[in-house]
Amino acid sequence: MGLLGDRLFKVALALGALWICLFPTLVFSQAPFYQGKTITIIHGRDPGGTGDMRVRALLPFLQKYIPGNPTIVNEYMPGGGSRKAANHIYQSARPDGLTIGNVSAGMVSLAVLGESGILYDLDKFFYLGSPYSAYHAVFISRKEAGLSSIDKLRAASGIRIGAQSVGFSTYNEGRLFAYLLGLKEPKFIAAYSGAELDPALMRGEVDARATGADTVVQRNRDWLEKGLVDFHAIMETPKGDKHPQFPQLPEIESFARSDRDRKLVILQRAFRVTGAPFILPPGTPKERVEILQEGFRKTYRDPEFYREYKKLTGDEPSPLLPEAHEKAIREIPREPEVIEIFKKLVGAGPLPPR
């Protein structure tokens, strides 16, 4: 009996070993959920722009770092400043971890400011981070306007400040600069496209504008080389992140006179820092959220991703990790009085009194 038992034990052991060799995944682990699956990324924009390129830079790395190496495809759902895509992700997309949204930062600010057409709750999405979060806005005036210092800016009345449409971040920043710098009855002229605004500034149709520091460095080098514009102030996002080209410019928060002023800057920074959020619909199983968050985390840390991103977009990435993203959303100031004054500040009417 002892011998038979021993033999049986050996046979059983051998069969077990054979089973392990033949079907290792069945024995040790389940196949990764994403193996053989397709993830759809729904963009809240048209294809082909910088936003699209930012996502495309991520794709090969996501595919590499999400266990199971799923196929990833893109769908485009432009409309309403990403409202349409965000509404779709929130209301209609299946929460199975196979649909990811990538929307503009407007999706965050529109919800916080309570704009129309919002059918989603910002706090119920799962966040997967953003490939960029740093931004430096500068306030500039054309040299010929003779506004070479902040004192001259303040002394002049009715400065014409050009901007894109109401609701655009650069419009908000132009208003914020004008408000905190204490300009006298500035006149805001919106409704320019990005391509129209710089020529309008050079032509003298507008006197000043807010723009991205990187945009000036990359696309308007002649402004710097020929001294065609005066630089007055900068808004750093995140706070304290100095721009290498403009380290000497005063930061806009230094012009804040009250706690309320500071909260307005913090709110605008919070909108900027969320970048172009990757989101998952509410109800997505927690373990799939974690798998995806880890995939994004590894991607954002891969030096090769930095090279690919720079190659496709021309910009340096400044990734926001998933946990930092969730924190940034949580910490957005939402006190009604701050929101109320911010809405007046970035609206179409005159600037609110300080």
Place this chain on the structure above:
Amino acid sequence: MEISLFDAAAQGLMNLMQFKVLFALLVGVSIGTFTAVAPQGIGMPLVYAMLLPVVIKWEPLTGIALLIGASSVSAICAAYLPVLFGIPGGGGSQATVLDGYPMGKRGEARRALGASFMAGGMGCLIGTLTLVLAIPAARPLIYLMGSPELFVVMLWGLSMVAVLSGRRPVKGLIAAAFGLLLATVGQQAQSGVMRFVFDQPYLLDGISISIIALALFGIPSALDLALTRLGVEQQPAPLKGSLFDGVKDSLREWWLVVRCSFVGVWVGIVPGLGSQVVDWLAYGHAAQTCKGARESFGKGDVRGVIAPESANDAKDGGDLITTLLLGFPQGVVTALFIVALLAWGFLPGPEMVKKNPELIYSIVWIQGIAGIIGTLVGFVLSGQLAKLAELRYTFMVPILFLFILMGAFSVNRDPVDLFVVVSFGILGYFMRRFGYPRPAMILGLVLGDLMEKYLYRSMMAYGFSWLLRPAVVVLLVLAMASFVLTLRGRLKGGEGGGVSLGRRDGGS
């Protein structure tokens, strides 16, 4: 950094050297040829309306190759219907019927077609060369054209409504006003105010112009084709004679070709004229200046084919001068082309000359190459194309409906778009039936948003003093002069194209 125009021209050509761009050009040429030859009902506005939702998702150059390839060739091959069936061709080839059909019945159809292809090809090249010469002249405009000047240019374009409406100016104004009203749907850029949105996310960005154009031109045309059953009863003229006799005719009458080509370019540049008058103006010019025309015109004189066809093809070059260099459309086709350019992120006008000169030259190259290919296609495939002209409506109508619905759905993949396309299609059918010009509505829709922005910016930047800016005054005088002259010519000319537009909207 700005590049020289020579470099831009070279770069523009180099950019075309991609398989997909050349392939798209050939597909465009095929579509244009088919459109020109197949039974009436498929005009270029319909083709553009159907292609637009698809191509705006492509890379710009590939989409442009398809669109320009189609429109450029459709004019060259437009003589089939007039010559073989005695049916006035699409816009721009209506006068060809006067001498083309008698030639066809006389057994000289091939000769008439040969003359038409050759004159058309020559006209296309002359129009394209004029466009090339106009580009350097447009560069200084960049520094002159601010929001006030652009507003006046848009106003000039909108003044076309009066002409598009022919003898029904009130209906034209109603249609244009409706277009302007539709352009206000969505968020107003300068105030952030939601207009006519009714809390519907679908309306936040306004209604897609490409869907409206598709509906207004697609569904009525398909219905019309089904109801009139064109292409069924006509017996074609025999395809006899020699193509090369026609080629020799065109070469012999080169001076007539040159003159009429410049008539075409002029018609293309002046707002308010268009393909509905270009052939008649050229035909009239030929009838007044050609020796013995009084006796022979209308009875099968080849010069009566050469004149309208060369002018019609040269007009496209003139159209592109105002569309690309000034930024306002000359008709439905160029309005839709502007919609496509805007969707790709280009703002036609002086800005585009400065920022995307290589793209403008690519368009010029495409226009020229398509003209040459179209001429060759006409020569090589004349027999086969003649058979296409006999295509039955029972084949065309379902295909058209299928493409219209697919095209509408492909814009946003939103089922609401299907409802919108059908609704505007029904509106378009009744507009056509009751003589409200649909091009006027499209014009109002395309120009409305731009005009509103330019006017707002002018007022905010300069107050009323913008009205006294020298360039504004010059442009206003030019606009008013061309408006008055065009309208006077139209009223003197009797029915003219206004009626044809009201009924068929075939203008480009």
